[in-house]
Amino acid sequence: MFEFSVLSGSDVMAIMAGREKDVIACVRDAYLTHEAGDSVNPDSYFLRFPEKPDSRIIALPAHLGGTTDVAGIKWIASFPRNVESGLPRASAVLVLNDYTTGYPFALLEAAGISAARTAASAALAATTLSHGVPASIGVLGGGVIARTICRYLHHAGIPLTDVRCHDIDEPSARTLADHLSTEYEAASRTASADEALDCDLVVLATTALRPHISADRVLRPGQLILNVSLRDLAPELLLTADNVLDDVDHCMKADTSPHLAEQLTGNRDFVTGTLAQVLTGQVRTNPRRATVFSPFGLGVLDLAVGHYVHGQAAAEGLLRTIPDFFGETSRW
Template identity: 55%
Template sequence: MPDDKLGIPPFGVLPGAGVRRVLAGREKQVVELVEEAYQRHGEGATVNPPSYFLRFPDRPTGRIIALPASVGGRDAVDGLKWISSFPGNVEHGIPRASGVLILNDPRTGYPYACLEASLISAARTAASAVLAADRLTRGRGRPVRAGFFGTGLIARTIHAYFAATGWSFDQVGVHDLVRERAAGLAADLAASGQDAVVHERPEDLLRSCDLVVFATVAGTPHVTDPDLLAHHPLVLHVSLRDLAPEIIAGAANVVDDVDHCLRAGTSLDLAQQLTGGREFVDGTLYDVMTGAVTVRRDRPVIFSPFGLGVLDLAVGRFVHEAASRSGDLSVVPGFFS
């Protein structure tokens, strides 16, 4: 954040390597930052407009999303995450997601930093998932068999955050449409001492785990049989579009923000269209954190986070300050004329 003197702030750039150095080993701190951001959002101290989806008729699988947001109070920051998802990139050996995070000085409106965003986005997503898993399993015992449906960067980061915050699993199951990717994650987990198994059939993964993480690029629901969740697991529905609306309607649903989650063709949006209302949503994670909502135990518990821009800003501001102190931030002299 710029200093207290009002003026044109210096503009800094932080590439992915610098972001990675800041985040390494700070998983617990990132979870705390995300928890605080949810707290502020629940208290009305943020501005988080609907995300804007840029789609392309000639490239239907690709999209670029703009997430403007503002976090008020102490450590105030405004900004925008501009992040793309092009699944076809993976076939060419480059990551699916890429993006930048712009931080703005709330006093002058000037942008003062441009940070590589895919790692920040993965970190805040993982921290959100781990925080939700902790809050939603209190009083019922932590899961012992985890399953990851989708094995890309997000899945790997979520597992890393579980491990770094003290979670342990008797076994981790993995499934991916591309078996080599599932085998790669299983091998990496085994090398770290975690018992891991590749499930060829998705139904075997779902039935065998009491914690399921969906981290796919699915655009429409592909899990349609409610019996697959009859054992009432905790489901971290990070990718938002994997579950049939009938499954959503019959579950205990917790979201990060109701208005955000029930739009843009998510499984919850489809459930809203199916049922004609929002009664299937039990509440937000903030509601659970404050005790306003008690999670039901007689059905699957599904956490669906749309991914709020305020989380990116909270983590991004922290990354920027740490990089400034370490000297990793590259300041561009005279960026503003």
Template identity: 50%
Template sequence: MLILGTGDVRQVLDGAETEVVAAVRRAYLLHDQGRTALPHSVFLRFPDDPRNRIIGLPGYLGEDEPVAGIKWIASFPGNTAAGLERASAAVILNSMATGRPEALLEGSVISSRRTAASAALAAAVLASSVPETGVSLIGCGVIGFEILAYLRAVLPDLATVTVFDLDRSRAEAFAARCEARWPGLKTEVAASAEDALAAHRLVTLATTAATPHLSTDACRPGTLVLHVSLRDLTPESILAAVNVVDDADHVCRESTSLHLAEQHSGNRDFIAASIGSVLGAEEPYRRAEDRVTVFSPFGLGTLDLALADLVRRRAEPLGLGTRVPDFLPGPASGADG
């Protein structure tokens, strides 16, 4: 068993935005081509504790060298008050020859980077006729910062960021961190979510909201909303938008905004396309200039596997990680039991 901790994963992924976006793109295309297996994620929830959850995301990518495994990720929002990250995760990769687990990777970095790469890829391919020069970030946590890093990698004209968080001090600290990381980036703190929604035609929602709390009424026509946290927008806003998803069956469940919109409308006709079909199309996509477009990625486990496999392949020749040769039982002795 190869064990790759946070430091190992970061060493591979830091500065590798182009490669990570390419891995996410490839995983989306494989999914659109029917070359994946993707059971529904398993949500472990706790009685009388609606904020916290642990999710299991199994999957399979049928590439030339196929990948199978699972991400096990916990979201405990109260951790931030204790100085801990909200999310923690592990990814297991299995051998496709024997089924035995071969690698255990720290998964929160992988999860945040694939989420950011997915959002940035959508911003690039669901493009407007006018280059994006600014972005509004609602939710000033780890995911928001990673998304900004990946947006800057794929949108070279991005020069301004407007941030908002219910905790003003958190938003101000986030803005200061952005200015320290990217000195040439103009950073503003919005007074309200509505002000942030109106500031730019590219908006990212990355909050811990459990129920819808925002409409898109304040958005300019032609705005692209990267609805990463999935439960921010009202069903009415979803039904009024042009909706692009990663997988309709996955995203229309677990009380996401799209699930609520489906229950309200009785169908999924409000979903216009999947990101995989957009990527595989012969003609470039141009988003509607008179309506809001919403990209809602459920966060497919195959993206985590694609990125975990990238980390493993790059880590091994660098000698990263710890080998545990006796983690699994040795050769079978004969009869079972």
């Protein structure tokens, strides 16, 4: 009842290694539970800093029902300038709360969980929305998210036969390409932005604050764009494609490309539907158009993956319990 435990990042990563398909299944179930209305996923809260406009710390509270039935909050910092010092851009913790009593029962280091749920979402979208097996993959961004997405694409059965890596920091692109070649025997190389954007499957995993892929670009029929970083595409491009989102209301904020498209048109008619609606057959995409998947990132996904990791850690005896964490355990 009053047990509180902590799980380190190294243990989290060890638990998830080799269980990528299980994590994808967790994310799939969470999307379907959320679509069914058995969740609470309020707006994320952004703590911003006037002197650091590119940095933020975000609170994502949520409750996920279904078989998970857990509440909690992810507190994740994104400081892009960390990479100049060789540090990861993001750091995070995840608190899990018992739904019956509200008491927190676990604290997990969550940078890996956050990256995994993002990558699992991308891999799920790739297998669900692709019209045929993509022969080429273009990756814009050479950081942790890009690396993790490629790992999950591999485990989801997407062949890494032609991977073109691009980053404005060329050494980052080269490191990603070398990693994919070594880890998965992928045919990967560095490439220009145009070469990467011309692929059948395009992964956008940058830290862009505003669109840099211009409205003049033509998206090919059948092309799938995983718009993970949300702000790379000019809003006009979305109007030429089918648009699948994780949650419509959540995506229409914070100057994401869908939000800019809504402002441009004054409506949401360009939205095709949600990934869950595609999974359940309520919505179909048109193979004669490109498809853009824009996931704002839902707190329920962090809960789903975090709850799964916590359960595995408990079964393997990896949880570090803190005795007497709660100061009072009775009213009187």
